[in-house]
Amino acid sequence: MATRWPGATPYSPIPAAKNLPGGGTGQERERKVVSKGNQQYPPLRALQASAVLRRASDEHKKEPLASSSQQHFDSPPAGHQPEQKPQGPHPSYTGQGGQESEDYESEEQLQHRILTAALEFVPEHGWTAEAIAEGAKTLGLSVAAAGMFRSDGSELILHFVSECNSKLSELLQKEQKLVQLGEAEKKPIDEFLRDAVEARLRMLIPYIEKWPQALSILLLPRNIPSSLNLLTSMIDDIWHYAGDQSTDFNWYTRRAVLTGIYNTTELVMMQDSSPGFEDTWRFLGNRVADAMAMSSTASQVQSTGEAVVQGLMGAAVTALCWKS
Amino acid sequence: MAAAAGPAVRCSLWQRRSLRCGPGPRPVPGGGAPLRLCSTQAVPQAGINKPVIDRIIRVDHAGEFGANRIYAGQMAVLGRSSVGPVIQQMWNQEKDHLKKFNELMVAYRVRPTVLLPFWNVAGFVLGAGSALLGKKGAMACTVAVEESISEHYNNQIRTLIEEDPEKYKELLQVIKQFRDEEQEHHDIGLEHDAEATPAYSVLKTAIQLGCKAAIFLSERI
Numbered sequence: 195m196a197t198r199w200p201g202a203t204p205y206s207p208i209p210a211a212k213n214l215p216g217g218g219t220g221q222e223r224e225r226k227v228v229s230k231g232n233q234q235y236p237p238l239r240a241l242q243a244s245a246v247l248r249r250a251s252d253e254h255k256k257e258p259l260a261s262s263s264q265q266h267f268d269s270p271p272a273g274h275q276p277e278q279k280p281q282g283p284h285p286s287y288t289g290q291g292g293q294e295s296e297d298y299e300s301e302e303q304l305q306h307r308i309l310t311a312a313l314e315f316v317p318e319h320g321w322t323a324e325a326i327a328e329g330a331k332t333l334g335l336s337v338a339a340a341g342m343f344r345s346d347g348s349e350l351i352l353h354f355v356s357e358c359n360s361k362l363s364e365l366l367q368k369e370q371k372l373v374q375l376g377e378a379e380k381k382p383i384d385e386f387l388r389d390a391v392e393a394r395l396r397m398l399i400p401y402i403e404k405w406p407q408a409l410s411i412l413l414l415p416r417n418i419p420s421s422l423n424l425l426t427s428m429i430d431d432i433w434h435y436a437g438d439q440s441t442d443f444n445w446y447t448r449r450a451v452l453t454g455i456y457n458t459t460e461l462v463m464m465q466d467s468s469p470g471f472e473d474t475w476r477f478l479g480n481r482v483a484d485a486m487a488m489s490s491t492a493s494q495v496q497s498t499g500e501a502v503v504q505g506l507m508g509a510a511v512t513a514l515c516w517k518s
Numbered sequence: 519m520a521a522a523a524g525p526a527v528r529c530s531l532w533q534r535r536s537l538r539c540g541p542g543p544r545p546v547p548g549g550g551a552p553l554r555l556c557s558t559q560a561v562p563q564a565g566i567n568k569p570v571i572d573r574i575i576r577v578d579h580a581g582e583f584g585a586n587r588i589y590a591g592q593m594a595v596l597g598r599s600s601v602g603p604v605i606q607q608m609w610n611q612e613k614d615h616l617k618k619f620n621e622l623m624v625a626y627r628v629r630p631t632v633l634l635p636f637w638n639v640a641g642f643v644l645g646a647g648s649a650l651l652g653k654k655g656a657m658a659c660t661v662a663v664e665e666s667i668s669e670h671y672n673n674q675i676r677t678l679i680e681e682d683p684e685k686y687k688e689l690l691q692v693i694k695q696f697r698d699e700e701q702e703h704h705d706i707g708l709e710h711d712a713e714a715t716p717a718y719s720v721l722k723t724a725i726q727l728g729c730k731a732a733i734f735l736s737e738r739i
Contacts, residue, residue, distance in 0.1 A: 434627060441579065441620045441630050 308339055309353040313401075316354075320404045321347035321411065348417050351408045352424065358397045359428045365393055366435040383436055388482045390432045391456055392475055395463055399471070406464050429453050451488075455481045561625045567681055571689070573737045574674050575628040578693070579619040580736035581667055583634060584641040585612045588663060591645020592656045601653045601710060608660070608703050615696050622692070631736040640732075644725070655721070657712035662722040664704035666729035671697035 299307075312329025319325040323340045325347070330339035343349045372378040381389065398405050412421040429449050438448060458481065463474045589609035596602055623630065631637075648659030671693050678686045678693070715721060 430627070439624045441623045443630075443632075443634055445630050446632065 305342060305349075306353070307333060308335070308342075309350055310357070312350055313354060316350070316401055316404055321351050321408050323347065326350055346411055346414075347408075348411055348414070351411055352417070352420050354401070354408075355412075355421070355424050358394060359424060359431070361397065362390070362394045362428065363431050366390060366431065370435055384482045384486050386436045387432065387452065387455075387485075388475075388479055390436070391452075391459060391478055391482075394428070394432075394456075395460060395474070395478075398460075398463070402463070409460075409464075425453065425456075429456065451485050455485060563627070566626075566685065570677065570681065571626055571686075572628050574677070574689070574693075575619065575622050575626055576631050577670075577733055577736045578674070578696075579616070579623050579628075580631045580634065580637055581670070581733070582612060582616040582619050584637045584732065585663065585667070586616055587638055587641025588645035588659065591642040591647070592649040592659070593645075594642075595646050595649035596653060596656055599653060601656065604706065604710065605656065608706065611699055611703070615699070618692060618696075622689070632739050633735060637732065637736075644728075648721075648725075651715065651721075654711050654715040657707040657710040658715040658718055658721050659725060661704055661707035661712040662725035663729060664700045664707065666726050666733075667700045668697055668704060670729075670733055671700065 308326060308330050310329075311332050312326045314332070315325040315328040319328065323343065323345050326343055327337040327340040330337060369378065373380050401408070411417065426449070429452050432452065433448055438445075440448065455478070459474060459478045462477045463471060466474045468474075586609070589605055589612055592605050593602065593609060596605060622628075644659065645656075649656040651658075675690060675693055675697065678690050683690060712718070
């Protein structure tokens, strides 16, 4: 039997837009999709939104597979999906199969491009699938591309955080090179930390209106492993470039302290309405100074303690000598 | 849902330091990251199997740290006895080992184990405790620990050779040299009548079990 779906023929895409966000307007969406491209869409596995974005050459390659799988078509889209899934990631993943053309980009690269383009629309639409859809549009792709991502915008936020961290890394590395070449002075630690955290937080300024929303999404249990990972690697980067070479428990203490400073400053920034966020930077300076004071206090306490112990031992020995 | 097509893709996107576009089925930790110039000698992070190297350096650092503390404990009790100089010499070598691993840890940007404060105390207690059993007891402890460590280093050498002997040449050299020195300590312990300790086999088994647990935990935590 050629078709299982009412109204579907080998050359009309199956209305499976129910699988895409806001699916109800399946037919409409399909028609929009088909008309957007300037090519004949072969039996699309429209179930996979990313397949929509493949270029014609790739679609032709998929054709024989599609027609054979259509004959085994026995269950509704959801059931068929697991079979289809391996098709999507496979060619993009290995990147080594002989099938790909040389300028084929992997799915990961494509997602990266879409998310980067979507950032422009975040101030307007927030961290949502709308922003991603708009971003996809600017790249000349269909809005169905937003279907590749989760509807709460987590990937967009994580992508943004990751990009900011990379930018920070590059910045710190450049500074370090200048110091090594002797073209700049090595900063004292508190100034270095303050500048690094400030530079990183300044990257949030264009998105500051919608950032509280992003923070709450990052705290969702499902996102916590990734967001925690990004946070810890950023803090580790900052300490590394600050010249931290501790190999004992200090490693943990320092990072914990800096994480605390960063998080509290970020929260202060959310509520700061002063011009140029000067209240935030002042707060940051105070917290860093506190941390430095705390560490010097700790070492003072330690040396005082040692001195006290030695004094007591001396007193005990003297007392024993007197006794005997 | 079609979006679920890339759970592994998402995983690799958020891998630390790896958001560099590039084909690659496996999340490449630090892959493609630029050379990190550091105030000490930094090792290029690109292309090494970070999780494996991380574990190796973390556990070796913890091991040398613990060995240091064990010898410190033994010296605290037996420092002025006839075996004092022998223990002191072995301790000095362990100090060198620890220094080397401190350098490697900074160069490879490895996190130390959280349990260091615990190994600090436990090592000292083990050293002092075994020394309180007498000179032979201290030597028995040394034999047990050094045997464990030698075996552990051998395992690591095997792992690294399986991975890529060329890429990890320097690390392999270091571990081989240290393994040889730990083996020497083991032999010195035997020379000093370790086996004549009362309940030698029980003591040895208990200590080696503890070492295995310590290695397991330090690799992970």
